[in-house]
Amino acid sequence: MPSQQYYQDLLVTMSQPKQLIDPHGRQIKYLRVSVTDRCDLRCSYCIPKGFKDFQEPDEWLNFDEMVRIIAAFARLGATQVRLTGGEPLVRHNFPELVDKITSIPELTDLSLSTNATRLQKQAAQLKQAGIERINVSLDTLNADKFKDITQGKVQKVLDGLQAAKQAGIKPIKINMVVMKGVNDDEVQDMVQYCIENDFTLRFIETMPMGDTGREASDQYLSLQVVKEQLAQQFELIPTQMKGGGPARYYQIANTNINIGFITPISQHFCETCNRVRLTVDGTLHLCLGQEHSYPLRDLLRSGISDTELKQHIIKAIALKPENHEFSENPSKLVRFMSQTGG
Numbered sequence: 001m002p003s004q005q006y007y008q009d010l011l012v013t014m015s016q017p018k019q020l021i022d023p024h025g026r027q028i029k030y031l032r033v034s035v036t037d038r039c040d041l042r043c044s045y046c047i048p049k050g051f052k053d054f055q056e057p058d059e060w061l062n063f064d065e066m067v068r069i070i071a072a073f074a075r076l077g078a079t080q081v082r083l084t085g086g087e088p089l090v091r092h093n094f095p096e097l098v099d100k101i102t103s104i105p106e107l108t109d110l111s112l113s114t115n116a117t118r119l120q121k122q123a124a125q126l127k128q129a130g131i132e133r134i135n136v137s138l139d140t141l142n143a144d145k146f147k148d149i150t151q152g153k154v155q156k157v158l159d160g161l162q163a164a165k166q167a168g169i170k171p172i173k174i175n176m177v178v179m180k181g182v183n184d185d186e187v188q189d190m191v192q193y194c195i196e197n198d199f200t201l202r203f204i205e206t207m208p209m210g211d212t213g214r215e216a217s218d219q220y221l222s223l224q225v226v227k228e229q230l231a232q233q234f235e236l237i238p239t240q241m242k243g244g245g246p247a248r249y250y251q252i253a254n255t256n257i258n259i260g261f262i263t264p265i266s267q268h269f270c271e272t273c274n275r276v277r278l279t280v281d282g283t284l285h286l287c288l289g290q291e292h293s294y295p296l297r298d299l300l301r302s303g304i305s306d307t308e309l310k311q312h313i314i315k316a317i318a319l320k321p322e323n324h325e326f327s328e329n330p331s332k333l334v335r336f337m338s339q340t341g342g
């Protein structure tokens with residue numbers, strides 16, 4: 001005979017909403033999970049030079065804890081998960097996590113953000129574990145410039161991209177942060193590279209996240225300018241792409257290539273925000289550009305039930321702010337991107 005606790009939990013479960021709606025009427029369907037805050041690159045606008053204050057292993061959620069939180073979100077109506085970081089591929093046994101997440105039946109979309117430096121070795125295994133599509137950061141094709149921006153080697157990324165293509169991962173989306181005086185002269189080369197390789201290309205505006213992001217504000221370039229320049233050379237046809245992300249897409253006429261513009265500063269998209277972020281230490285961040293957060297790790301480790309976990313998630317969603325304030329209050333955010341998960 002089931003216990004009294006069982007019936008109590010059942011009653012609470014039945015009275016819980018099946019959807020996550022925030023106070024501004026947006027349904028939260030998308031969870032980004034940062035599997036590590038460490039990275040093997042040091043992009044100038046992201047991790048500060050010489051930064052060493054990473055989370056320690058005992059602060060990290062283990063894979064079962066991550067899967068438990070993701071499954072709770074899925075039971076509350078989330079259908080999309082993106083694994084990110086830091087650099088997710090530096091986390092030991094990362095494909096095992098992918099494999100575990102694919103067993104959550106409610107999820108319809110599992111994707112990965114990576115810098116691709118380790119993709120050559122892992123692409124086939126990741127595809128087999130269940131990664132269908134990836135986003136790869138690549139700001140330049142020029143080896144010297146890549147070294148300047150990231151301290152890494154561009155050839156590793158290019159090899160990783162070819163391995164992903166051969167493994168059958170599709171679409172592959174390239175994320176290029178466009179910076180004035182740094183790589184804005186390479187926009188057309190990057191379009192050409194993506195046409196040749198059948199990749200989608202997305203341009204991103206620099207955001208004032210942490211001191212590094214703020215220092216990069218000097219290099220901020222509105223993507224409206226980039227779009228106007230490209231429109232002089234290519235016919236851009238408005239289109240849609242699967243992914244639920246904030247990019248506005250255009251197909252380049254007479255090609256199969258889509259280009260996307262992610263414009264958090266010049267044209268923000270907070271009114272359609274459907275996502276929250278889970279950091280590796282088990283904190284839910286309700287907005288990329290605000291400090292509102294809700295810690296879940298210690299609750300999990302104190303032995304709460306799945307029903308209680310869902311109640312905490314519902315409470316957290318109630319804290320989601322209406323919008324970021326990157327333009328109004330650019331010095332607000334202390335966290336840099338790699339700490340939250342891009």
Ligand code: SAM
Nearest residue numbers: 046085086087113114115137206207213337342
């Ligand atoms: N390592 C993975 C990667 O390279 O895609 C995932 C994490 S990375 C932090 C995610 C994305 O955030 C990258 O595309 C990176 O270019 C972007 N990013 C980091 N700091 C940024 C900033 N201040 N402004 C705009 N984009 C930023």
